[in-house]
Amino acid sequence: MSATSVTARAGERDLAPLHRPNKRWTRFILPGFTWLMIVYLASPIFVMILYSFNDVPIVPVKQTPKFWGFTLRWWRDPFGVPGMPEALRVSLQVAPLSAIVATALGTLLGLALGRYRFRGKAPVNFLIFIAIAVPEIVLGSSLLALFIKWPELPLVGAFAPPIGFPTILLSHISFSIAFVAVTVRARVQTLDRSLEDAAQDLFADPVTTFFKVTLPLIAPSILAGFLLAFVLSLDDFVITNFVSGGTSTFPVFVFGATRIGLPPHVNVVGTMLFAAGVLAAIANVAIQSWRARR
Amino acid sequence: MAQIEERVTAAAVRRGAYARHRKAVPYWLMTPAGLYLLVFLVLPMAILVYTSLQSGGIFGGLRFSWAWENYTRGISTYKTQFVRSIVISAVVTVSCLLLAYPMTYWIAFYGQRWKSSILLLILVPFFVSYVIRTVQWRFLLGDSGLIFGPLKSLGLLPEGFRVLATPFAVVAGITYNYLPFTALPLYVALERIDKSLVEAAKDLYASKWQAFRRVVWPLSLPGVFAAFLLTFVPATGDYVNAAVLGGPGTRMIGNIIQETFLYSVNYPLAAALSVVLMVAMLILASIYARILGTEDETLTAAI
Numbered sequence: 104m105s106a107t108s109v110t111a112r113a114g115e116r117d118l119a120p121l122h123r124p125n126k127r128w129t130r131f132i133l134p135g136f137t138w139l140m141i142v143y144l145a146s147p148i149f150v151m152i153l154y155s156f157n158d159v160p161i162v163p164v165k166q167t168p169k170f171w172g173f174t175l176r177w178w179r180d181p182f183g184v185p186g187m188p189e190a191l192r193v194s195l196q197v198a199p200l201s202a203i204v205a206t207a208l209g210t211l212l213g214l215a216l217g218r219y220r221f222r223g224k225a226p227v228n229f230l231i232f233i234a235i236a237v238p239e240i241v242l243g244s245s246l247l248a249l250f251i252k253w254p255e256l257p258l259v260g261a262f263a264p265p266i267g268f269p270t271i272l273l274s275h276i277s278f279s280i281a282f283v284a285v286t287v288r289a290r291v292q293t294l295d296r297s298l299e300d301a302a303q304d305l306f307a308d309p310v311t312t313f314f315k316v317t318l319p320l321i322a323p324s325i326l327a328g329f330l331l332a333f334v335l336s337l338d339d340f341v342i343t344n345f346v347s348g349g350t351s352t353f354p355v356f357v358f359g360a361t362r363i364g365l366p367p368h369v370n371v372v373g374t375m376l377f378a379a380g381v382l383a384a385i386a387n388v389a390i391q392s393w394r395a396r397r
Numbered sequence: 398m399a400q401i402e403e404r405v406t407a408a409a410v411r412r413g414a415y416a417r418h419r420k421a422v423p424y425w426l427m428t429p430a431g432l433y434l435l436v437f438l439v440l441p442m443a444i445l446v447y448t449s450l451q452s453g454g455i456f457g458g459l460r461f462s463w464a465w466e467n468y469t470r471g472i473s474t475y476k477t478q479f480v481r482s483i484v485i486s487a488v489v490t491v492s493c494l495l496l497a498y499p500m501t502y503w504i505a506f507y508g509q510r511w512k513s514s515i516l517l518l519i520l521v522p523f524f525v526s527y528v529i530r531t532v533q534w535r536f537l538l539g540d541s542g543l544i545f546g547p548l549k550s551l552g553l554l555p556e557g558f559r560v561l562a563t564p565f566a567v568v569a570g571i572t573y574n575y576l577p578f579t580a581l582p583l584y585v586a587l588e589r590i591d592k593s594l595v596e597a598a599k600d601l602y603a604s605k606w607q608a609f610r611r612v613v614w615p616l617s618l619p620g621v622f623a624a625f626l627l628t629f630v631p632a633t634g635d636y637v638n639a640a641v642l643g644g645p646g647t648r649m650i651g652n653i654i655q656e657t658f659l660y661s662v663n664y665p666l667a668a669a670l671s672v673v674l675m676v677a678m679l680i681l682a683s684i685y686a687r688i689l690g691t692e693d694e695t696l697t698a699a700i
Contacts, residue, residue: 133503140500141518144576147533148522150543154536168539168546208430215426227427229686234438236626236682237675238634240651244658244671245441248448251664277437280430340528340637345658354528361532361641373529380524384517 148377155370165364181371190356191372193268194337197352201275202332208276209283209332210325216284217291234281243345246274250346266348274346275336282335283328290324323391330383337376442675449668459665467669475653475670482649485564486633489571493579493628494621496572501580502613505587506595516584523577531641534570535561538642562644570638578627586620587613619689626685630678650674 158174159167182188215221216228250270253263264270298320302312340354347355357369452464472479504515522530536542538560541549548554560566590613598608636651643649650670657667 133499133507137500137503137515140496141515144519144522144573146537147530147573148525150533150536151525151529154533166536168536168542170543208433211426212430215423219423219426221420221423224423227431229682230431230434230438232686233679233682234434236630237678238631238651240634240636240654241445241671241675241678242438242441244654244667245445245675246437247658248444248664248668249437249441252444252448273437277433280434284430334524338526340526344655354526357526357528357532358637358640361528361535365532369529373525377525381521384521384524388517 151370151377152374155367155374157367157370159367163364164366166367166370177367177371181368181375184360184366184368186351187353187356187366187368187372190351191353193271193350194353197268197272197275198333198336201272201279201336202329204276205279205332206283206325206329209280209328210287210321212280212284213287213324213328214291214321217288217294231281231284234278235285239278239339239341242278243274243342246270246277246342247345266346267350270346270348271343271350271352274342275339278339278342279332279335282331283325286328286331287321287324290321294320323394327387330387334380445668445675446672448664449672451665453665454663464665467665468673471666471669472673475650478648478650478653479673481564481647482633482651485568485571485649486629486635488568489575489632490579490625490629492568492572493576494583494624497576497580497583497624498621501584501587505584505590506592512588519580520577527574528637528641531570531574531637534566534573534642538566538569561642562647564643564647566642567639567647567649570642571632571635574635574638575628575632578631579624582623582627583617583620586617586623590616622685622689626681630674630681633677634674 154166154170155177156173156175157166157170158172158176159165160171161167182191212227212231216224216231250264250266254260256263264273294317299312299316302316303309307315338354339352340358343352344355344358351359353372357365360366360369447461448459449467450461450464451459452462452467453459500519504512508515537544539545540559540561545554545558545560549556549558560569594612594616595608598612599605603611633649634651634654636649636655639647639649639652654667654670654674657663657670661667
């Protein structure tokens with residue numbers, strides 16, 4: 104054993120390794136803080152679920168800060184509020200439609216941006232960036248400005264969509280495209296190109312290569328983009344409120360209801376949507392790990 | 398043999414033909430979405446600017462007249478709300494960073510194989526609709542709600558104590574709602590840091606704190622910028638929290654824009670106020686893009 108290695112060893116003894124077992128109480132600060140944050144973030148959800156059982160005695164029924172006792176009344180009739188089933192139906196129609204269109208358009212855009220170098224790529228990237236960073240109120244008000252102006256425009260004026268369901272759908276597609284595009288772009292960028300080259304070496308034409316190799320590889324990101332677009336559409340209030348006219352989506356209905364008093368049914372439906380979201384997330388994780396194992 | 402050769406040449410010829418078309422492929426791919434975004438993102442913003450320079454009323458008809466007074470009048474009339482929005486948003490951004498940084502730091506550095514599970518736990522509450530989530534804070538922070546009700550009945554708080562309808566409630570609400578937009582870019586930036594760099598710093602006798610300040614913090618700055626961009630500007634324009642949790646004295650510029658657009662129907666004025674927000678966003682976004690580029694993972698992974 105040489106002298107240098109001995110000194111190195113001696114030095115090691117003074118220097119603590121990165122993950123030295125910290126015996127002091129300070130080691131609990133960060134994890135404790137993180138768990139507190141998780142409780143904090145989940146607290147409105149607990150309230151939502153708890154208050155879906157709130158036995159409020161007031162007529163017409165509305166939620167109060169006071170918890171009166173347990174009841175299953177609202178769970179037996181979750182849609183028993185005038186206006187809510189219609190609003191929920193609009194939301195559940197807009198969300199899949201806008202998600203499908205946004206996924207189709209966004210996937211192609213994501214492919215173009217993730218795969219190719221071309222003139223005009225930087226402005227397009229910046230456009231997507233803007234679509235994500237823009238405050239919802241700006242997007243909502245500018246879309247409303249467009250829909251108001253549209254009938255006055257030359258030539259296309261006759262094709263102006265009536266303000267309501269069509270304008271909600273058009274707006275939701277607009278803000279979802281960018282989110283799908285970046286999700287797909289991120290996956291395409293990390294794709295192993297040699298797999299496609301291999302397919303072409305085996306005489307596959309580009310179309311076959313795309314459907315047999317590229318598409319299966321980026322499919323999870325397309326699905327993730329679709330789910331994201333779906334959730335964004337289902338959740339959106341600010342933009343929808345601008346372009347909806349007299350039509351209500353579920354969030355618009357809830358916002359309107361907060362002014363006169365929230366019916367407990369909203370908590371029930373909120374809990375149901377939450378449960379569906381959690382189940383979808385669990386299914387997604389399960390499928391991913393199942394795919395990874397194969 | 399000859400057959401194979403023939404197929405290989407055929408494939409090569411085909412590939413040449415594709416190569417010629419290849420240049421056009423990205424343009425074909427991006428045309429549908431590009432056109433859509435031109436019509437439903439760029440054009441609306443242009444029309445918003447156009448509307449903001451119109452004059453006249455809804456009954457006499459609107460005319461384009463370079464009416465800059467919409468801006469001067471809008472900003473001077475609603476100076477209070479502008480300043481309030483910026484102050485609230487600044488407080489929110491700082492609180493979000495202070496809350497999210499230690500949390501994401503711990504997950505990224507010590508989360509080990511539970512990283513994504515903990516992250517999911519953080520994001521799960523946001524499956525619930527924005528408006529519903531915000532309304533729940535009304536019950537949590539209400540005068541006789543779940544937090545203050547028991548404290549008041551125990552005599553720990555004066556009967557008149559209230560949080561709802563104060564700026565604090567609005568700040569708390571926005572902080573809660575925008576936390577994921579702060580946490581995700583931070584997490585992505587921290588997660589990307591090569592942990593051996595910290596070890597190297599410690600090998601060079603840096604203390605824990607020095608290693609953080611000189612290595613981890615500078616490397617996480619792109620995430621901090623992205624978090625700032627995704628929190629500050631949207632929070633300035635937020636109006637749901639002020640409407641649900643605030644009172645008459647906490648109205649933000651978003652509330653004014655929404656009311657002027659939808660209720661007083663003064664389109665030029667509302668558009669001018671909205672354009673101010675839009676320009677602020679464009680400036681910050683351009684600075685960000687200039688420094689870090691638009692393809693940076695930190696921002697894209699944030700969604």
